[in-house]
Amino acid sequence: MVATDCYRIGNVKIGVMAIQGDFRDHKQMLESLGVEAVEVRLPKHLEGLAGLIVPGGESTTIGMLAREYGLERAVRERIQEGSLAVWGTCAGAIWLAKEIPQYPDQPRLGNLNIVVQRNAYGRQVDSFEEDLQIKGLDKPFHAFFIRAPVILRVGEGVEVLAKHHDEIVLVQSGKLLAGTFHPELTLDSRIHQLFVQLASS
Amino acid sequence: MEKGTLRVKTGFAEMFKGGVIMDVVNAQQAEIAQEAGAVAVMALERVPADIRVQGGVARMSDPKLIKEIIGAVSIPVMAKCRIGHTVEAQILQALGVDFIDESEVLTPADESFHIDKHAFKVPFVCGATEIGEALRRIGEGAAMIRTKGEAGTGNVVEAVRHTRSVLGAVRQIQALPREELMTYAKNHGAPYELVWWVHENGKLPVVNFAAGGVATPADAALMMQLGMDGVFVGSGIFKSGDPRKRARAIVRAVTHYNNPEVVAEVSEDLGEAMVGINLDFLPEEEKLARRGW
Numbered sequence: 001m002v003a004t005d006c007y008r009i010g011n012v013k014i015g016v017m018a019i020q021g022d023f024r025d026h027k028q029m030l031e032s033l034g035v036e037a038v039e040v041r042l043p044k045h046l047e048g049l050a051g052l053i054v055p056g057g058e059s060t061t062i063g064m065l066a067r068e069y070g071l072e073r074a075v076r077e078r079i080q081e082g083s084l085a086v087w088g089t090c091a092g093a094i095w096l097a098k099e100i101p102q103y104p105d106q107p108r109l110g111n112l113n114i115v116v117q118r119n120a121y122g123r124q125v126d127s128f129e130e131d132l133q134i135k136g137l138d139k140p141f142h143a144f145f146i147r148a149p150v151i152l153r154v155g156e157g158v159e160v161l162a163k164h165h166d167e168i169v170l171v172q173s174g175k176l177l178a179g180t181f182h183p184e185l186t187l188d189s190r191i192h193q194l195f196v197q198l199a200s201s
Numbered sequence: 202m203e204k205g206t207l208r209v210k211t212g213f214a215e216m217f218k219g220g221v222i223m224d225v226v227n228a229q230q231a232e233i234a235q236e237a238g239a240v241a242v243m244a245l246e247r248v249p250a251d252i253r254v255q256g257g258v259a260r261m262s263d264p265k266l267i268k269e270i271i272g273a274v275s276i277p278v279m280a281k282c283r284i285g286h287t288v289e290a291q292i293l294q295a296l297g298v299d300f301i302d303e304s305e306v307l308t309p310a311d312e313s314f315h316i317d318k319h320a321f322k323v324p325f326v327c328g329a330t331e332i333g334e335a336l337r338r339i340g341e342g343a344a345m346i347r348t349k350g351e352a353g354t355g356n357v358v359e360a361v362r363h364t365r366s367v368l369g370a371v372r373q374i375q376a377l378p379r380e381e382l383m384t385y386a387k388n389h390g391a392p393y394e395l396v397w398w399v400h401e402n403g404k405l406p407v408v409n410f411a412a413g414g415v416a417t418p419a420d421a422a423l424m425m426q427l428g429m430d431g432v433f434v435g436s437g438i439f440k441s442g443d444p445r446k447r448a449r450a451i452v453r454a455v456t457h458y459n460n461p462e463v464v465a466e467v468s469e470d471l472g473e474a475m476v477g478i479n480l481d482f483l484p485e486e487e488k489l490a491r492r493g494w
Contacts, residue, residue, distance in 0.1 A: 018219065018456075019456050020218070020219040020220045020240060020455075020456060021218060021219060021220070022215045022216055022218060023218070023219065024218065025215065041456060041457060041460070042460075056215075056216050057216050057217075057218070057219070057220065058216070058217075058220060058239075058240040058241070058276055058277075060235060060238070060275065060276060061220060061238040061239070061240050061276075061452065064238050065238060065452075065453070065456055090216075091216075103275065118275060119275070122297075123297045123298075123299055124213055124277065124299035124300065124323060124324065125204065125205060125294065125297065125322045125323050126204060127204065127205075127209045127212075128202045128203055128204045128209060129203050129206055129208065129209055130202045130203065144208065144209060144212050146209065146212055146213045146216060147213065147277065147299070185208065185212045
């Protein structure tokens with residue numbers, strides 16, 4: 001087998017939802033940590049996974065195809081069993097959100113008790129990068145916000161891990177993690193490590 | 202807070218991967234594209250097939266049309282400017298377009314130079330037929346590359362040729378010994394630093410899409426299997442018998458490109474595909490892929 005096996009974190013397998021978006025970079029980040037990563041397009045690909053990353057991309061496309069091919073339901077069942085940790089980045093965070101006031105009918109998982117607004121900063125020319133302070137990390141994290149949503153409110157049991165100025169950008173509730181920025185576009189794997197630990201716990 | 206940096210621009214392009222970007226000429230088509238699962242729409246006045254038939258100078262679209270399309274959908278909106286036409290690009294940026302295609306489909310405004318794309322906050326995509334052209338465009342600041350294919354023909358053969366050419370060159374550069382990189386750069390008119398980057402990383406520094414002649418779900422899946430990151434569909438959707446159904450089918454074929462059962466299922470009963478053009482009978486001077494320098 002590959003040399004990375006000898007320093008694999010725990011023995012977990014993590015999936016990356018590969019319907020559309022930045023899944024390859026998440027997968028590479030996991031592999032750089034020695035974690036076995038698989039692409040998930042259909043419910044059968046969830047077998048044996050401890051965690052699932054839902055990447056950035058176009059949230060309407062991801063939500064529509066996840067519903068159509070049965071992934072949404074399969075992920076929901078595994079969350080209810082407590083067998084799957086899920087981390088949504090950007091479009092993935094939108095997919096997890098319970099409420100999207102502007103687009104109430106947008107297909108999504110909706111298991112995380114947060115309210116999000118899509119494209120909250122404006123159009124692409126308003127996309128930006130900046131350092132963030134994140135709870136649990138001692139040094140700042142350089143974050144890319146790309147046509148990013150914001151988390152307007154969080155419900156009961158949801159902990160805020162990071163804010164950008166006044167806006168909530170990273171939250172956690174049990175085994176669900178949601179962030180509005182793109183750690184996979186950096187070389188900084190600290191949030192991926194946190195998620196792997198969360199999935200292994 | 203830094204806006205419009207190179208990584209913010211190339212990072213945005215990364216989000217399109219595994220997706221389909223569709224040409225639309227009005228708000229209603231944009232809505233159909235969004236409902237089908239497109240990751241972005243390209244707003245233009247005429248699709249390439251019509252530009253071919255009608256002839257004349259093809260320019261940037263009317264800002265009113267672009268604004269209507271921006272208003273109609275929540276997904277990103279792209280628009281085309283002419284090669285070298287810096288002012289058309291400035292107008293598109295001012296309109297809030299999310300991505301600009303400096304496109305050979307429109308009539309070039311400059312026969313020697315492309316736009317300085319580093320000067321813009323909005324990202325650009327440019328066409329390329331071979332590695333030197335791709336790396337020159339990236340050197341000028343393009344955040345995304347696409348094949349030129351032969352737009353408006355419904356014939357995928359040129360897109361395949363350009364894909365094989367660019368990705369074959371990437372594999373070749375990766376295998377070269379370092380001392381050969383400079384001469385390779387010289388022979389291909391490519392910036393040395395980018396040839397070096399490709400040698401070290403075994404891929405282009407930006408996302409690379411297929412475009413020009415994709416007309417069926419199978420065409421789209423073929424481009425993905427050849428190693429493209431995603432697909433542009435121009436005339437292929439709204440010049441076909443049942444655009445709604447074909448648009449949905451192409452989106453699903455790109456996601457499940459390695460799953461022939463899904464591609465077979467979505468390919469069923471799509472109605473008529475756009476009427477194609479056999480490129481053996483297309484005069485050289487009518488080939489759009491020759492534009493760009």
